[in-house]
Amino acid sequence: NDGSVTATPVDAYDSEYLCPVSIDGQILALEFDSGSSDLWVFSTSLPLSQQKGHVIFDPSKSKNWKALSGYTWNITYGDKSGASGTVGTDVVTVGGTSVSGQAVEIATQVSSQFVSDTANNGLLGLAFSSINTVKPQKQKTFFDLAKPSLSSPVFTADLKHHAPGTYDFGTINSAKYTGAITYTNVVTSKGFWEFTGSGYAVGNGSFVSSSIDAIADTGTTLIYLPDAVVTAYYQQVSGASYDSSQGGYTFPCSATLPNLTLGIGSYRAVVPGQYINYSPRGSKCFGGVQSNTGIGFSIYGDVFLKSQFVIFDGSSTPRLGFASK
Numbered sequence: 001n002d003g004s005v006t007a008t009p010v011d012a013y014d015s016e017y018l019c020p021v022s023i024d025g026q027i028l029a030l031e032f033d034s035g036s037s038d039l040w041v042f043s044t045s046l047p048l049s050q051q052k053g054h055v056i057f058d059p060s061k062s063k064n065w066k067a068l069s070g071y072t073w074n075i076t077y078g079d080k081s082g083a084s085g086t087v088g089t090d091v092v093t094v095g096g097t098s099v100s101g102q103a104v105e106i107a108t109q110v111s112s113q114f115v116s117d118t119a120n121n122g123l124l125g126l127a128f129s130s131i132n133t134v135k136p137q138k139q140k141t142f143f144d145l146a147k148p149s150l151s152s153p154v155f156t157a158d159l160k161h162h163a164p165g166t167y168d169f170g171t172i173n174s175a176k177y178t179g180a181i182t183y184t185n186v187v188t189s190k191g192f193w194e195f196t197g198s199g200y201a202v203g204n205g206s207f208v209s210s211s212i213d214a215i216a217d218t219g220t221t222l223i224y225l226p227d228a229v230v231t232a233y234y235q236q237v238s239g240a241s242y243d244s245s246q247g248g249y250t251f252p253c254s255a256t257l258p259n260l261t262l263g264i265g266s267y268r269a270v271v272p273g274q275y276i277n278y279s280p281r282g283s284k285c286f287g288g289v290q291s292n293t294g295i296g297f298s299i300y301g302d303v304f305l306k307s308q309f310v311i312f313d314g315s316s317t318p319r320l321g322f323a324s325k
């Protein structure tokens with residue numbers, strides 16, 4: 001049973017996108033995250049102070065809830081946010097796609113970033129189940145459990161700039177993209193949708209061929225790239241500089257930002273310059289392209305993904321597809 005769900009930006013900067021998910025009839029807005037593999041929710045087991053302002057899942061009100069005695073989970077994300085708790089299974093429905101026996105990870109503790117982000121009531125991981133954090137036995141993702149019931153073992157992301165988009169499960173809707181889809185191989189050894197980009201161009205500049213090891217991550221807001229790319233980009237932005245107090249490149253909010261073209265095979269994915277003016281910060285504006293130093297690979301986050309129609313193909317040979325829209 002294929003499904004489609006709306007992905008709504010949480011704020012004016014598209015810092016994250018939230019989707020309604022039903023857990024045995026209790027509906028929570030969750031962040032779909034292709035950079036992690038745990039489905040966890042704000043719960044009645046959290047301290048009341050951490051529950052405040054959030055929509056809370058109450059397992060005691062779920063007829064299909066089955067606690068997994070002695071199971072725990074503990075996750076830390078790339079931005080150092082995190083959460084931990086206990087585990088049960090329940091019926092989880094996303095759009096028209098329903099799964100029974102889905103491990104639902106109950107938060108008993110969440111980091112301050114999640115407490116203050118009151119629109120976010122948990123995450124639904126869409127990376128590979130190999131990096132699920134549940135112990136003593138890791139659990140399958142929603143996508144892995146749904147796959148056998150889908151017309152084809154895929155989900156697509158059609159995120160939008162300052163507007164709601166969609167995640168589709170089981171189908172590739174040809175009305176959502178233009179031109180051909182370019183597929184690229186995925187390496188799953190780190191549990192991510194990891195691929196190798198083929199290079200970049202800044203504005204109308206010439207394309208620079210270079211292999212860029214990257215992950216497609218809907219749970220990361222910005223684009224994190226090698227320093228060579230980032231410096232080349234901001235050299236074309238008058239008044240741009242690295243501001244260590246802000247933790248990244250900033251520029252005058254009046255600056256005109258060039259497009260950033262990222263190569264995937266022979267395909268040229270164009271990120272509009274205006275998407276790279278991420279948000280006002282202090283007296284300047286903070287860039288949507290930042291350095292990947294310290295991460296170990298590049299991250300093609302929402303600033304990139306919302307410029308494309310993206311196919312996450314979970315067939316026996318996983319691959320990523322990209323198309324313009």
Ligand SMILES: O=C(CCCl)NNC1=[NH+]CCN1
Pocket residue numbers: 033035036076077078079081217219220299
């Ligand atoms: O943790 C990462 C980066 C993996 Cl390298 N992405 N997913 C996510 N979810 C919430 C914050 N970030």
